[in-house]
Amino acid sequence: MAALIRWALFLGAVALAAGWWITRPERVDAAALAGLTPDLALGERTFVAAGCASCHVAPETSGGDGQPVLSGGQRFASEFGTFIAPNISSHPEHGIGAWSDEEIVTAVMKGVSPGGAHYYPAFPYTAYAKAAPAEILSLAAYLRTLPASDVPSLPHEVGFPFNIRRSVGGWKWLFTDEGWAVEGDLSPDAAAGRYLAEALGHCGECHTPRNPLGGLDISRWLQGAPNPSGRGRIPGIDPGSLTWSEADIAYYLETGFTPDFDTAGGSMVAVIDKTAQLTPDDRAAIAAYLKAVPPKVE
């Protein structure tokens, strides 16, 4: 009997240790970053392609003209509660002006705060984890050139148990996959598009349906999803759902016009603000990638 209890205690401790290990916050390797040189122009392009401003500018500002002020405040409703984008301007106290390169890159690619807490996946770091560290390092340098704002970040409106950040570690363990969602041999164009769409543009965050735990269902990649706003749906953009030509897709990403000259609406408008600033080659690459996605079969 005593032996049995000892075994149970031992197994319990192993489970706890495993849980503790699974949920531990990971950081990027500071030494690996030290060998890289930031490039501001690359950082700006990464910032645009990754759509950081879409979520981090103040509500009801477009961030269109001039330098974006990343003061935060936009609200993101989900089944788990409402998340509020924080201030990530260059302000040393209210923003991230005092953060080191390693701290910024760890936040963006690992979803871990300087203090070692997990961020919620409303911040799409599971996509950014696939990016090249040199680009995110350059992005960090670019962020420091943007204006400071002293608007304080607001706490999220999330109830128990989702307010326990450690539990996000388990979520990450289940759903962070640094491999590509679309695998196999892609043309050079489609491969460039995959990087822009999967690692930076995080198209899957809106266009891919989620499982009950809020993880993306990779087997239905880009096949359309309920709108997190609770009204309507986000359309599928896999080749089974979207039959537009590559040229039409690229034109939509430039101007918002569909082939029959309807115009984009909803949360896609902010995405097109960004893709419009990419090069024609980049937009063509994203279009080539969308054609390489496994099509939805009815």
Place this chain on the structure above:
Amino acid sequence: MQRITLSAVTVGLCIAVAAGGYADSHSATDPAVKARHGHMQLYAFNLGVLGAMAKGEMEFDADRATAAAANLHAVARLDETGYWPEGTSSDAMEGSRALPAIWEKMDDFEAKQQGLIEAAATMEGAAGSLDGIRANIGAVGGACGACHKPYRQSDD
């Protein structure tokens, strides 16, 4: 004068055609919702001319382009009294994608309409050249998007 009559006739014809087409493909039966859809279809029809020229899919023709831009401007200025009765939001009925936010922020909604009127006026002045179309079509699309972003429900 003749231009005005002509565009008025085109507008009338297009409304008839577009409303007919829409009635087939959409479930909306409320007359105001049908009128809204027809109105949007008119934008798309005339933008289609300008857009196809901008994309190089249709040969540039200054008269055709200017007429399309004049129509766009004329449609944008139509008086919308009666277009937005209570109870015709996406929450209230099938076939409507008009978000309830429209009724909460009618002033802003009308300001967005004004934005399209201005963009269409500029396009009307510029559509005599292909470069003029190319330089202004983005602003027209931007004006459409500015309203579709907060006020139109996304759907499959």
